[in-house]
Amino acid sequence: MSRIRSNYEKSFRARFLRYIMGEDELPEKDYMPDFRKQIDIEKEEDEKATEHYLVPPLEDPMSDAKRYAEMSGLRWFRRLYSVMAVLLCIAISALLIYNVTFMPRFGADDSPMNNEVTERYLEKAGEETGTVNVVTGLILQYRGFDTFGETHVLFIATIAVMILLKMKKKDKPEEAVGEPVGGDVILRTIARVLVPLIFLFGFYVLVNGHLSPGGGFSGGAVIGAGLILHSAAFGFSATARFFDEKIYDIIKVGSLVLYSMLIIYYLFTGANDIDSIVPLGKLGNIISSGLILPINILVGAEVACTMYAFYSLFRKGGI
Amino acid sequence: MSGWVLFGVVAILIVCGLAVTAIAAFGLFKFRFALNRMHAAAMADTLGIMLILCGLIVATGLHFASLKLALIIVLLWCAGPVSSHLLAGFEVATSSKFKENCESDTDPGKDGKEE
Known part of the structure; x- marks a missing residue:
C-alpha cells in the first residue's frame, strides 16, 4: 500500500497536476456583463453631464433654396468621387497587370535571378558554412x-x-x-x-x-x-x-x-x-x-x- | 484504379473545403451585425480548414508531413474558436447597439420581456 508523502504538496508531481488542473478557482460570475454595466453607468453619467450644457438650437440663417444649392453641389461631388475612385483603381490595376507581362516566366532558367551567385551559394554553402x-x-x-x-x-x-x-x-x-x-x-x-x-x-x-x-x-x-x-x-x-x-x-x-x-x-x-x-x-x-x-x-x-x-x-x- | 479513387477522395475533400470557405466569405459580407458575421467566419476557421487539410493528408499519404498537417488541424481548432470567443466577448461588452441587434421576432428572450 502506498502512502502519501508528508511533503506531497511541494513535490513536482503535485505541482504539475495543479498546473494542469488550474491552481486558482473559477470566478463567480462571468466578467463580461459587469464590464458592460460599467460602460452603461459611464454613458448615463455622460448624458447627465451634457444636459446642463445643452443650448436651444439657433434659427437657421440660411434660406432653403441656398441650402439646397449647396447640398446639390455636395451630391454632385460625391457622385464624381465614386466614379473617379473606380476609374483610378481600374487604371492602376491595368498598369500593374500590363507590367507583369514583361516579367520572366516562373522558374524559367534564363531569368536574370538564376545567375552565378545563386549557383555558387547552392554549390558551396554546405562545405563553407556547414549548413544544410x-x-x-x-x-x-x-x-x-x-x-x-x-x-x-x-x-x-x-x-x-x-x-x-x-x-x-x-x-x-x-x-x-x-x-x-x-x-x-x-x-x-x-x-x-x-x-x-x-x-x-x-x-x-x-x-x-x-x-x-x-x-x-x-x-x-x-x-x-x-x-x-x-x-x-x-x-x-x-x-x-x-x-x-x-x-x-x-x-x-x-x-x-x-x-x-x-x-x-x-x-x-x-x-x-x-x-x-x-x-x-x-x-x-x-x-x-x-x-x-x-x-x-x-x-x-x-x-x-x-x-x-x-x-x-x-x-x-x-x- | 486506386490512384483514381484516391484522387477522387482528395478532390471531394478539397472542393468541399473550398465551398465552405467561399460560403463563409459570402456570409462575412452579407450579414450586418458583427456577431452574425463572426458566426459565418467561424465556419472557414474550423470546418473549411479541416476539410482542406484532410484532403492534403490523404494526398500525401502516411508520412511525417501528414502528421504535421494533423497537428496544424489540432492547433487551429484550439486557437481559432478561442480567439473568436474573445472577439465576441469584446463585441458584447463594447457595442452600443447590442440589444437592438440581438432582438428577433420568434424568440424575444429575456431582454424583450423586460421592455
Missing part, C-alpha cells in the same frame, strides 16, 4: 553584417518605443488598464495546454535553424508569441514571475553583446583569411556549422524580447 539550410548560411555568414544591422534595428526600435510609451514606476499599473485580472476562463484553459507547446516549437525552430527551414528570426517570433499568449491569458503579473524587467534587460542586452562579439570574431577571421577555431562539424548534425547555432539562439532571444516588449509597452506602459 542554405538560407541560414546565407543570412548569418555570407551576409552576416546585414543581419547584424537588422538585429540592431530591432534593439533601437524597442528603445524608441520605450522612450515614447514607458511610464514612471509609480504610475505603472500592475495589470493592463480596463482588463479583469486573470483574463477569460476559456482562454486560460487553452493557454495552459498551448503555451508549453509553443515554447517547445519555438525552441525547435531556433535550434534546427541550420538544418531545416527556420532560424533566429522565425523561432524568436514563435517564442515571443508564446510569451504574449501567456501574459494575455494569465495577466502580466503571472508572466513577471519568470520574465520581469530585470531578466528582460539581461537577456536583451546580453544576447546583443554576445552576438556582437561573435560577429566581430567572424569578420576578423574572414577578412584576414584566418581559420576559425570553431570546427564546422559534420554536415547535418545538430551541433555543427560552427558559430551559426549560437548566433541563431542569440538572435532568437533578441527577437522574442522585442516582440514581448512591444506588446507589453503598448498594453500597460512597461515590462
